[in-house]
Amino acid sequence: MNNPIYNLISALGTFVTSIVTGAIRFYKRYIWFTLKNLSVYFINYNKKSFSSVKTFLVRAIVFILIVSVISGVAVIINTKSTKVDATKVVLDGDTIGYIKTADSAEKIEKSTLKKLNTKKDYEIEFKNAKTEPYNILSDDALSDLLVQKIAPDYIKVCEVYIDDRLICAVENQLTAHSVINELLEAEKKKNKKASVSFAETISYKYAYYKSSDENIWNKDRLSLALKTFELLTPQHVECETKIASVPFDTVDIETNTLFIGDSRVRRKGKKGSEYVIDLVTYIDKKKVLSQNLTSIEIKAPISQVIEKGMRAESISMGGYTVTQTSGYFCWPVVGLHTVTSPFGWRSLGNHRGIDISGANASGSLVVAGASGVVTEAGWSTGGYGNYVMIDHGNGVETLYAHMLNDSLMVSVGDHVTKGYAIGRVGNTGYSFGAHLHFEVRINGTRVNPAWYIGLE
Ligand SMILES: [Zn+2]
Numbered sequence: 480m481n482n483p484i485y486n487l488i489s490a491l492g493t494f495v496t497s498i499v500t501g502a503i504r505f506y507k508r509y510i511w512f513t514l515k516n517l518s519v520y521f522i523n524y525n526k527k528s529f530s531s532v533k534t535f536l537v538r539a540i541v542f543i544l545i546v547s548v549i550s551g552v553a554v555i556i557n558t559k560s561t562k563v564d565a566t567k568v569v570l571d572g573d574t575i576g577y578i579k580t581a582d583s584a585e586k587i588e589k590s591t592l593k594k595l596n597t598k599k600d601y602e603i604e605f606k607n608a609k610t611e612p613y614n615i616l617s618d619d620a621l622s623d624l625l626v627q628k629i630a631p632d633y634i635k636v637c638e639v640y641i642d643d644r645l646i647c648a649v650e651n652q653l654t655a656h657s658v659i660n661e662l663l664e665a666e667k668k669k670n671k672k673a674s675v676s677f678a679e680t681i682s683y684k685y686a687y688y689k690s691s692d693e694n695i696w697n698k699d700r701l702s703l704a705l706k707t708f709e710l711l712t713p714q715h716v717e718c719e720t721k722i723a724s725v726p727f728d729t730v731d732i733e734t735n736t737l738f739i740g741d742s743r744v745r746r747k748g749k750k751g752s753e754y755v756i757d758l759v760t761y762i763d764k765k766k767v768l769s770q771n772l773t774s775i776e777i778k779a780p781i782s783q784v785i786e787k788g789m790r791a792e793s794i795s796m797g798g799y800t801v802t803q804t805s806g807y808f809c810w811p812v813v814g815l816h817t818v819t820s821p822f823g824w825r826s827l828g829n830h831r832g833i834d835i836s837g838a839n840a841s842g843s844l845v846v847a848g849a850s851g852v853v854t855e856a857g858w859s860t861g862g863y864g865n866y867v868m869i870d871h872g873n874g875v876e877t878l879y880a881h882m883l884n885d886s887l888m889v890s891v892g893d894h895v896t897k898g899y900a901i902g903r904v905g906n907t908g909y910s911f912g913a914h915l916h917f918e919v920r921i922n923g924t925r926v927n928p929a930w931y932i933g934l935e
Contacts, residue, residue, distance in 0.1 A: 565615055567608040568625075571601050575624050576616045581605040583618065591622045594687050595630050619685070626687050633687045636695055640682045641710050647696040652683045658702045659711070666713040673715035678762055681711075715761045718772070725751035727780035737788025748783030751776065794898045801846050801898035804933030808848030809898050811835065811879065811917050811932070815843050818934070819914055822927040831925040832878070832918035836904075841883065841913035843904040847895040848877045848919075848932070856890050856901075863916070864908025867901045874923075880916035881908050 565577040566584050578584045584605050592599060616624070626633050636648035639655045649655045659681060666675045688695055696704070705711055727748035737743065754775040760768040794801040794809060802810040810816070815837035822833050837843075847869055854876070855868035863880035865887055870876050883905030889895060906913045919928040929935045 561611055562609040563612050563615075565608050565610045567606040567610075568621065569604040569606060570625065570628050571603075573628070575628065576621060577608065577610045577614050578616055578618075578621050581607075584621065587618050587621050588625060591625045591687075592629070595626065595633060597630060601629060630687070632689055632691075634690045634695075636686055636688045636692075638684045638686050639701070640684065642679045643682075646704070646710065647701060648686065648688055648692070648694050649696055649698070649701060654698050655681075655683060655701065658698055658705065661702065662705060662711060663713075666715075670715050670717075673717045673761075675713055675715055678712040678714045679710070712762055714767070717759050717761065719757045719759045719769075721755050721757075722777065723753055723755045723774075725753050725776070725780045727751070727782055729783045729785060731785050731787050733789045734786045735789050737786060741788040743786050744783065745786050746781070746784040749781040751778045751780030753777055796846075796898050796900070799844055799900070806931040806933040807875075808877065808919075808928075808931050809846065811846055811848050811877070812904060812915050813844040813846060813900075815840055815904065815915070818929075822929060832880075832916050833928050834914045834916055836912065836914035840904050841906065842886075843915075844900045845879050845882060845902045845904060845915055847897060847899045847901055848917075849875075850894075850896045851877075853889045853891055853893040853895060853901075856887055856893075859908060862909030864910060865902065865905065866908075869895060869901075874921055876920040876923075877928075878916075878918035878920070880918075881905055881910040881914060883907070 565579060566581045567577055568575040568584050568588075578587070588603060623635055626635070636650065637652045637655060638648045639646045659677075663675060663677070727750060729748065732745070754777055756772045756774070758770045758772050759766055794803060799813050801813060804810055812835050815835050817835065817837045818833050819836045820830055820834040822830055824830070845867075849869075849871045851869040851871035853867060854870045855866065855878075857866070858864070859866050859880070863878070865882040865884060866878060866880040867882070867887060867889060868876060868878045879901060881904075882902040884907060886903035886905060887901065889899075889901045895901065904913050904915050910916070917928050919926055919931050927935070
């Protein structure tokens with residue numbers, strides 16, 4: 480109940496009741512005393528008892544007066560304070576009703592006129608006024624009242640739309656709803672397990688039509704049209720359950736018991752299984768949508784475990800052993816493992832290869848990083864000293880520099896295999912101490928050899 484008068488009366492009722500109860504409690508003893516005295520008065524005409532009765536009566540009257548005044552004031556205050564500012568809508572001299580602001584009233588009038596598609600042939604006024612909040616009309620209600628006055632031959636109807644296409648107008652939404660509901664109930668009887676709805680979106684819009692308009696249909700006509708033209712497509716949503724297999728994942732673990740590039744299965748993976756519940760939507764018995772509702776694990780899958788080799792392979796060349804790397808090339812020197820100068824900029828300029836050295840470097844065997852053909856072998860005027868270049872095909876070349884005089888073991892045109900000895904570490908050319916300068920070229924460009932000999 481949001482009526483302020485009702486609220487006021489009920490609040491007042493509670494207030495008065497509490498005062499009266501309090502008063503009764505207070506006067507209870509006094510009344511008893513008075514009654515006793517009253518009897519004494521009637522018997523003895525006692526002056527003293529008469530005066531106490533008088534006092535009681537005076538107090539009672541004063542009490543009633545106070546309560547009445549308080550109630551009256553409360554009613555007045557409450558009545559005054561509930562009135563709010565509003566706009567009175569007057570059409571051709573008749574008050575239509577109240578609305579919050581003149582702006583909204585004007586907007587409603589304009590939109591109503593537009594809906595009716597008629598010309599304005601009336602006087603409308605918007606006056607500032609005060610009224611009870613419950614007198615203020617909703618936008619729709621004002622619109623309806625205006626229509627009743629402006630165009631008495633128009634009625635409010637409910638337009639029925641299927642997927643935004645206007646089908647007809649009916650008396651009210653309930654009419655349309657009951658027809659559609661009947662069709663839905665009939666569908667439900669066909670498949671009791673499924674939840675049935677229509678695939679199309681049905682929407683309603685209120686409008687004003689001439690009461691004689693042929694587009695205002697009754698229940699039967701709407702029902703017949705929906706059935707005849709099959710305007711609504713029933714869709715069934717069913718819960719479907721099945722048992723599905725769950726794939727296993729693969730976990731790699733590194734091991735030094737295998738050479739690089741080798742692997743073996745340590746534990747075979749096993750598929751798991753789960754109970755799957757899907758929500759499946761059918762239109763005309765055709766599956767159109769399947770959504771997974773939930774899956775319950777029956778058996779967990781077992782991961783496959785693969786061991787991956789980390790051990791660097793060695794290539795036995797008969798008289799010496801070459802170290803395989805995780806890169807494309809084997810290590811280009813036998814016995815020396817220290818990179819004394821990496822690829823890139825340094826104080827002496829841009830270093831286009833890497834330098835490898837170590838204890839007793841001079842004389843250590845230099846070997847071919849991979850199989851290929853020797854394209855250059857001899858003395859370099861450019862600072863390489865005694866050097867060898869090998870073409871490995873596919874644009875890949877390697878270069879080995881600063882080797883000992885008379886140590887080169889290959890000539891141009893020789894075919895070499897991976898790890899094949901081509902010379903010995905020396906200090907010839909532009910070199911400061913025995914070391915191997917090793918270069919890798921891809922399509923003629925010198926790249927960082929570290930990438931190809933397992934260093935990075
Ligand atoms: Zn170098």
